[in-house]
Amino acid sequence: MAQTEKAYWSSRTAFILASIGSAIGLGNVWRFPYICYKYGGGAFIIAYLVSLFLAGIPLLILEFALGQRIGGSAPVAFAKLSKKFAWIGWLAILVGFFITTYYAVIMSWAANYLVYSFKLSWGSDPKSFFFDKVLGLTDSIANFGSIQTHLVIGLIIMWVWIVLSIWKGAKTVSKVVYFTVTIPWLILITLVTGGLTLPNAFEGIKYYLTPKWSMLLKPQIWQAAFTQVFFSLSVGFGVMIAYASFLPPKSDLVNNAMIIALSDAATAYVGGFAVFSVLGYYAGLQGVEVAKVMKSGPELAFITYPEIINHLPLAPLVGVLFFLMLLTLAIDSAFSLVEGFVAGVMETFGTRRGRTNIFVAAVAFLIGIIYTTGAGLYWLDLVDHYMTFFGLFAVGFLEALVVGWFTDTEKIREMINAHSIVKIGKWWNVAVKFLVPIASIVLLLSSVIGIIIKPYGGYPRWAELVGGWLLLAIAVILAIILGKQTVKALKVKSSEG
Numbered sequence: 001m002a003q004t005e006k007a008y009w010s011s012r013t014a015f016i017l018a019s020i021g022s023a024i025g026l027g028n029v030w031r032f033p034y035i036c037y038k039y040g041g042g043a044f045i046i047a048y049l050v051s052l053f054l055a056g057i058p059l060l061i062l063e064f065a066l067g068q069r070i071g072g073s074a075p076v077a078f079a080k081l082s083k084k085f086a087w088i089g090w091l092a093i094l095v096g097f098f099i100t101t102y103y104a105v106i107m108s109w110a111a112n113y114l115v116y117s118f119k120l121s122w123g124s125d126p127k128s129f130f131f132d133k134v135l136g137l138t139d140s141i142a143n144f145g146s147i148q149t150h151l152v153i154g155l156i157i158m159w160v161w162i163v164l165s166i167w168k169g170a171k172t173v174s175k176v177v178y179f180t181v182t183i184p185w186l187i188l189i190t191l192v193t194g195g196l197t198l199p200n201a202f203e204g205i206k207y208y209l210t211p212k213w214s215m216l217l218k219p220q221i222w223q224a225a226f227t228q229v230f231f232s233l234s235v236g237f238g239v240m241i242a243y244a245s246f247l248p249p250k251s252d253l254v255n256n257a258m259i260i261a262l263s264d265a266a267t268a269y270v271g272g273f274a275v276f277s278v279l280g281y282y283a284g285l286q287g288v289e290v291a292k293v294m295k296s297g298p299e300l301a302f303i304t305y306p307e308i309i310n311h312l313p314l315a316p317l318v319g320v321l322f323f324l325m326l327l328t329l330a331i332d333s334a335f336s337l338v339e340g341f342v343a344g345v346m347e348t349f350g351t352r353r354g355r356t357n358i359f360v361a362a363v364a365f366l367i368g369i370i371y372t373t374g375a376g377l378y379w380l381d382l383v384d385h386y387m388t389f390f391g392l393f394a395v396g397f398l399e400a401l402v403v404g405w406f407t408d409t410e411k412i413r414e415m416i417n418a419h420s421i422v423k424i425g426k427w428w429n430v431a432v433k434f435l436v437p438i439a440s441i442v443l444l445l446s447s448v449i450g451i452i453i454k455p456y457g458g459y460p461r462w463a464e465l466v467g468g469w470l471l472l473a474i475a476v477i478l479a480i481i482l483g484k485q486t487v488k489a490l491k492v493k494s495s496e497g
Contacts, residue, residue: 007168007169007170007171007246008170008246008247008248009170009174009246009247009248010170010171010174010175011174012251012256014170014173014174014175014177014178015174015243015246015247015251015256016256016259016260017177017178017181017182018170018173018174018177018181018243018332018336019234019240019243019256019260020181020259020260020263020264020332021177021180021181021331021332021333021336022234022239022240022243022332022333022336022337023232023233023234023260023261023263023264023333024181024184024232024263024264024267024329024332024333025232025234025329025330025332025333026106026301026326026329026330026333027228027231027232027268028232028264028267028268028271028329029271029274029275029301029325029326029329030275030296030297030298030300030301031228031231031296031297032228032232032268032269032271032272033208033271033272033275033276033300034294034295034296034297034300035224035228036208036272037207037208037276037290037291037294038224039215039220039221039224039225040211040212040213040214040215040216040221041207041208041209041210041211041212042209042210042211043211043212043213043215043216043221044215044221044224044225045209045211045269046211046216047216047221047222047224047225048225048228048229048265048268049265050225051222051225051226051228051229051439052229052261052265054431054435054439055226055229055230055431055435055436055439056229056230056233056235056261057257057258057261058428058431058432058435058436059230059233059235059236059396059399059400059431059432059436060233060235060240060257060260060261061253061254061257061416061424061428062399062400062403062412062432062436063235063240063241063244063399064240064241064244064247064253064256064257064416065244065253065412065415065416066078066081066241066244066399066403067240067241067242067243067244067245067247068244068245068247068249068251068253069253069412069415069416071245072241072245072343072347073089073093073238073241073242073245073340073343073344073346073347074088074089074090074092074093074238074241074242074340074343074344075087075089075090075093075238075344075347075348075482075483075486076089076344076347076348076486076490077089077241077245078402078483079483079486079487079490080490081402081403081406081407082402082406082407083487083490085402085406085483086482086483086484086486086487087476087479087480087482087483087484088395088398088399088402088479088483089238089241089344089483089486090344090478090479090480090482090483090486091391091394091395091398091475091476091479092236092237092238092241092340092395092399093237093238093242093340093341093344094341094475094478094479095236095237095387095391095392095395095475096237096238096239096337096340096341097337097338097341097360097364098367098383098387098391098471098475099237099337099384099387099388100334100337100338100341100364101364101367101368101371102368102371102379102380102383102384103330103333103334103337104155104158104159104162104334104364104365104368105151105155105368105371105372105376105380106298106330106380107154107158107327107330107331107334108151108152108153108154108155108157108158108372109134109151109154109298109302110301110323110326110327110330111154111157111158111323111327112134112150112151112154113134113302113306113319113323113326114320114323114324114327116319117309117316117319117320117322117323118316118319118320119316120306120309120310120315120316120319122306124310126302126303126304126306126307126310127303127307129306130298130302130303130306134148134150134151134302135148135151135374135376135377136148136373136374137374137375137377138374138375140375140378141375141378141379141382141459141460141463142375142460142463143374143375144373144374144375145373145374145375146373146374147369147372147373148372148373148374148376151372151376152369152372155365155368155369155372156365158331158334159361159364159365161331162331162334162335162338162361163338163357163358163361165180165331165335166335166338166339166342166357167353167354167357168353169246169339169342169343169353170243170246173335173339176335177332179328180328180331180332181328181332183324183325183328184325184328184329185267187321187322187324187325187328188267188270188271188274188325189270190321191274191318191321191322191325192270192273192274192277194318195273195274195277195278195281196273196277198277198278198280198281198312199281199284200280200281200283200284201277201278201280201281202277202280203280203283203284203290204275204276204277204278204279204280204281204283204290205273205276205277205280206280207276207279207280207290207291208272208273208275208276223442223443223446226439226443227388227389227443228268230392230393230396230440230443231388231392232264232268233260233261233264234333234336234337235396236391236392236393236395236396236399237337237340237392237395238340238341238344239336239337239339239340241340242339242340242343242344243336243339243340245343249419250419251419252419252420252421252422253416253419253420254416254417254420254421254422254423254424255420255421255422258422275300276290278305278308278312279293279294279304279308281308281311282304282307282308282311285311298377301326305322306319309322338357338360338361338364341360342356342357342360344482344486345360347486347489348482348485348486348489349485349489350489378457378459378463379463379467381457382456382457382459382463382464382467382468383467383468383471385456385457385468386464386467386468386469386471386472387471387472389443389444389447390444390447390448390468390472391472391475393440393441393443393444393447394440394444396436396439396440397436397437397440397441397444399436400432400433400436400437400440401437403432404429404432404433404434404436404437405433409429409432409433410429413426413428413429416428451464451468456468
């Protein structure tokens with residue numbers, strides 16, 4: 001078995017910034033504010049914080065322990081626990097890999113809009129511009145239409161950026177994150193400051209923060225809170241396991257996890273001010289309630305925000321800053337998902353980093369072409385739902401189940417506390433054994449039941465079969481096959497050592 005390069009983070013700050021960058025992504029700007037609007041404003045924020053401390057932080061600490069204390073990428077770390085579990089690590093990074101194939105396409109949208117911002121090319125009808133000229137959106141998921149050349153060009157640029165960011169693993173990432181993590185925060189603060197000075201801005205903020213306490217009694221808000229926590233912290237993708245594997249032996253995992261989790265939550269919270277302040281302003285211009293102008297996901301970023309930018313002072317500059325922020329928020333999440341996958345491939349097959357980076361990027365790019373077609377938005381939406389609501393929670397459930405019930409949880413807790421200033425108590429054992437598995441399996445089952453009752457997004461059943469269940473089945477089958485290969489590689493390495 002060929003030797004693979006092993007690199008450590010240049011400093012603790014670099015690791016924290018890289019992990020924060022992985023956790024903070026587009027969801028902090030367009031998903032968190034929308035969910036707050038949908039589930040009771042300030043009431044959702046409380047549910048989110050409870051979910052963060054009960055499940056999110058314990059699972060993040062667990063992944064850090066698997067990577068740093070057990071050692072290796074996600075497949076290797078699980079294989080060291082037991083050769084029966086290596087496939088779980090592969091499932092985690094395969095889910096992350098499939099997400100990256102379309103996440104890079106969203107980055108291509110943002111890159112194109114960064115260029116459009118200089119001349120406000122979307123004009124007076126941003127909705128038609130986005131759907132017709134940018135996406136070339138067709139009338140159904142079965143009608144692929146044509147490939148959008150400008151999106152493919154943007155996709156190529158994004159993959160070059162991703163590969164260069166992880167070219168030498170932790171060494172390169174350590175340098176990149178100082179720019180890609182700090183720049184979006186500076187822009188976000190600038191947008192919040194400017195947004196709060198706009199007329200009617202506080203009407204939007206009031207809508208954002210005013211709690212509807214009755215919502216806390218509804219199970220939907222807790223499902224949404226746990227979903228946001230799992231997805232936003234990048235747990236369940238194998239990323240944090242890979243990143244932690246590059247930490248020195250005596251690193252403080254608990255402190256690092258707390259800093260990263262709270263930074264992610266703070267970014268989402270502040271992002272809400274940036275969104276709702278301008279929504280309040282725009283609602284005032286339109287003479288309607290804030291709820292009338294609130295959109296979710298891509299529509300908020302690529303339709304509503306350009307509409308608002310048209311009415312703002314220094315409009316082109318605001319547009320450039322906004323889409324530059326989206327790009328720099330997205331890049332860290334994208335290359336962290338790729339790094340998690342690359343680390344698994346390298347440790348399993350003994351391949352060199354440069355070739356592995358290029359191979360993984362090439363495969364992901366080719367898959368991503370599907371999302372640059374006229375039906376791309378439909379397939380992106382469908383695959384995203386299945387990967388995040390089924391793949392992610394399945395991995396979270398399996399991780400906690402394996403560590404909580406098939407290993408010595410107390411021994412792992414002692415290993416974590418050995419070099420941590422803040423010690424975790426037995427509550428962590430309870431969280432890993434009971435809270436995380438229960439939350440994960442409830443979310444997983446509720447998603448399955450929901451799909452059985454009603455097709456997601458109104459898509460035909462055949463599309464769900466292809467873009468959902470078949471893709472998940474492929475991920476599981478590949479995970480099992482590759483897991484066996486990881487076990488063989490560790491045996492070879494052990495015999496050589």
